[in-house]
Amino acid sequence: MSSIVLWDVALLITLMMIGVPVALTFVAAALFLIVMGDYGNTSFMITAGFAKTSSMVLLAIPLYILAGSIMTNGGIAKRLLDVADSLFGHYRGxxxxxxxxxxxxxxxxxxxxxxxxxxxxxxxxxxxVEKGYDRGYATSLVACSAVLALLIPPSATMILYGWVTSTSITAVFLAPVLPALLLISLFCFWNFVLTRKMPLVIEKKVSFKEAKENIFLKTRKAGFGLAMPVIILGFIYGGVTTPTEAAAVAVMYAVPVAFWVYKDMTWGSFYEAVWKAAQVTAVLMLVIFCATMLARVLTFEDVPQQILTTLLSITENKILLLLLVNLFLLMVGMFMEDVSGILLAAPLLMPVMNEIGVHPVHFAAIIGTNLGMGLITPPTAPILYFGTLVGGVKLPQVIKPTLVFVFLAYLPVVLLTTFIPELALWLPRLVTGL
Structure with a gap:
């Protein structure tokens, strides 16, 4: 590995540690290679960036972002909350x-x-907070639960992984589903434990008939929103559409539901949703373009093979190697959001996975759960920081409950996913015949 690559990686890490936005850190790393690198004509890096960002597979990501933005502004999210509240809201916790x-x-x-x-x-x-929950705890719970977006299909992170590693996206969509269900169960369990001493306001219990009617009413009102993931995944696994085409279906479905079924969206809020989605997409494409340039140089310098050689020189024990990979992925997740983490880690570690016999679909679940844990693990924890902004609290207020969720929920699931391959492979094999 040349010294210029080491300096470039050091620059990338330093900029992230001092809080420079991720997109700009990748831009700086790419420019550093172009200006300082001794690669002759650097057009090969730019060509690689354009080739990757022009992929049809990537079109799915901005479309899913737009669908999510429309859901937020179109009242779909609120109705999903009402359904869940009718099912669980009258219990303590x-x-x-x-x-x-x-x-x-x-x-x-x-x-x-x-x-x-x-x-x-x-x-x-x-x-x-109105019902007696501690604000720091409520913020922590939302942030930790949000990381499940990386694991439950259709996941933008899994689309990127499949695209970067040339693995079936329909298969990698399903790989983290069982780990995600385990996480949901553990989050709910620890929620009951952590809230047992809080002065919660419990909803008055109603008769079974009234509860049933309320559930039916809320489910009927949210029916169009609840049908959305069923339609998307049904189209993909029914062979009707590709994941990219299903993303377009999601947008075409969300627009009339938000405008004319729920009637919560105006043209002004629609413009806001499109504008926000465009901003996120622009930043995402910039990261992908520059990260691809960086990955091209790392491949040119034979860095993935050198990482493999280094790890095998430490140990050839598969269990120890997987633990080292998990530690590396946790560190990546702590400093980067999931998109950047996938773009950087997947190409670097795939040769290691191939060498020790880990299936690419299994590795999708490993990398997804690890990066998810990194996103909420202090000291960096990008999603946790974002949660504090939304919740209006300071970081120390969310640390204690977050550490409980990380060590007693997330970490066990990461280890189970890593060392029990069937947890990741059973569902893809059942549905896709992997």
């Missing part, structure tokens, strides 16, 4: 379960953890 379930569902449809924090957090955090 039930509002926390509502938050976990709704954030997971919304994050899955929008495909982005940050969208789930913004949409669900802005509604649920004030509601939870």
């Amino acid at each position: 039930g509002l926390g379960v509502v938050t976990v379930v709704t954030t997971a569902v919304f994050g899955a449809i929008s495909g982005m953890a940050s969208s789930a924090v913004a949409a669900i957090g802005s509604i649920m955090i004030p509601r939870m």
Whole structure:
């Protein structure tokens, strides 16, 4: 590995540590290679960037972002909350379960953890505080639950992974589903434990008949929103559309539902949704373009093979190698959001996975759960910081509950996913015949 690459990686890490936006850090790293690198004609890097960003597969990501933005402004998220509230809201700690379930569902449809924090957090955090929940705890629960967006299909992160590693996107969509269900269960369990001493306001219990009628009413009102993930995934796994075409279907479905069914969206809010989606997409494409240039140079310098050689020189034990890979992915997740983490880590570590016999679809679940844990692990924790902005709290107020969720929920799931391959492979094999 040449010294220029080492300096470039050091620049990338330093800029991230001092808080420079991720997109700008990748721009700086790419420019550093172009200006300082001794690669002759650097057009090969720019060509690689354009080739990747022009991929049809990537078109799915801005479309899912737009669908999620329309859902946020079109009242779909609020109705999903009402359904979950009718099911669990009358139990002690039930509002926390509502938050976990709704954030997971919304994050899955929008495909982005940050969208789930913004949409669900802005509604649920004030509601939870009103019902006696600690504000720091409520913020922590929303942020930790939002990371499930990386794992439940259709996930923008899994689309990127499949695209970067040339793995079936329909298969990698399903790989993290069982780990995600485990996480939801553990989050709900620890929610009941952590809220047992809080002065919660419990909704008055109603008769079974009244509860059933309320559930039916709320489900009927949210029916169009609840049908959205069923339609998207049904089209993909039914062979009707590709994941990219399904993303377009999601947008075409969300627009009339928001405008004419729920009637919560105006032309002004639609413009705002499109504008926000365009901003997110522009930043995302800039990151992908520059990260691709960086990855091209790293490949040119044979860095993935050198990483493989270095790890195998430490140990050839598969269990120890997987632990080292998990540690590396956790560090990546702590400093980068999921998109940048996938773009950087997947190409670097794939040779290691191939060498030790880890299936690419299994690795999708490993990298998804690890990066998700990194997003909420202090000291950097990008999604946790974003959650504090939405919740209006300071970071120390959310640290304690977050550490409980990380060490007693997320970490066990990461280890189970890593060392029990069937947890990731069973569902893809069942549905796609992997």
